[in-house]
Amino acid sequence: MSFQQIEGSRKNSIVFVSDYFLYIRRRNYKNKVYLRCRKDDCRATALVVDNIFTIEQEHDHPNEKEEVERLLLVSSMKTKAEQEATPLREIYDSVKANNTTLPQFHGKYMYFTYGFI
Numbered sequence: 001m002s003f004q005q006i007e008g009s010r011k012n013s014i015v016f017v018s019d020y021f022l023y024i025r026r027r028n029y030k031n032k033v034y035l036r037c038r039k040d041d042c043r044a045t046a047l048v049v050d051n052i053f054t055i056e057q058e059h060d061h062p063n064e065k066e067e068v069e070r071l072l073l074v075s076s077m078k079t080k081a082e083q084e085a086t087p088l089r090e091i092y093d094s095v096k097a098n099n100t101t102l103p104q105f106h107g108k109y110m111y112f113t114y115g116f117i
Contacts, residue, residue, distance in 0.1 A: 001018055001019075001053045001054065001055065002018065002053065003016055003017060003018040003048070003053040004016075004017050004018075005017075006068075006071050006072060006075055007071065007074075007075045007078070008024075008071065009071070015038065015071065016035055016046070016048070016053075017068050017071075018046070018053055018055070019063060020063035020064055020065040020068050021037065021044070021059055021063050021064060022037070022038040022039075022064050022067065022068065023035035023036060023037060023038060023044075023046050024036060024037075024038050026045075031049060031050055032047060032048070032049050033047070033048040033049075034046075034047055035047065035048065037059060038064075039061065042059055042060055042061055043057055043060065044057050044058055044059040044060070045057045073095060073099065076095055077091055077092060077095055080094075080095070
């Protein structure tokens with residue numbers, strides 16, 4: 001099963017994504033990475049061994065597609081801001097032009113379903 005690692009909401013945090021479900025690292029042991037669902041009340045777990053992602057226990061909630069898309073957009077904006085000397089508003093506008101599902105800009109903050117950045 002495929003997965004990817006993206007930057008989480010907190011500074012220096014990494015979130016694992018598979019099928020629009022979010023996992024956080026529980027622990028590492030040798031070449032294994034044990035993961036659990038990011039939601040505290042869900043018992044879903046997964047395992048990554050030699051870059052192969054395996055779900056051990058399924059989720060008991062719908063996927064988090066909106067949150068995954070939000071994290072991906074914020075991550076791409078942060079990367080562009082670090083690499084370019086472009087004003088932040090122009091970076092936002094270029095990302096918005098490439099993705100029509102991006103929320104609207106309201107004044108000082110960019111509002112999403114789960115808060116603002």
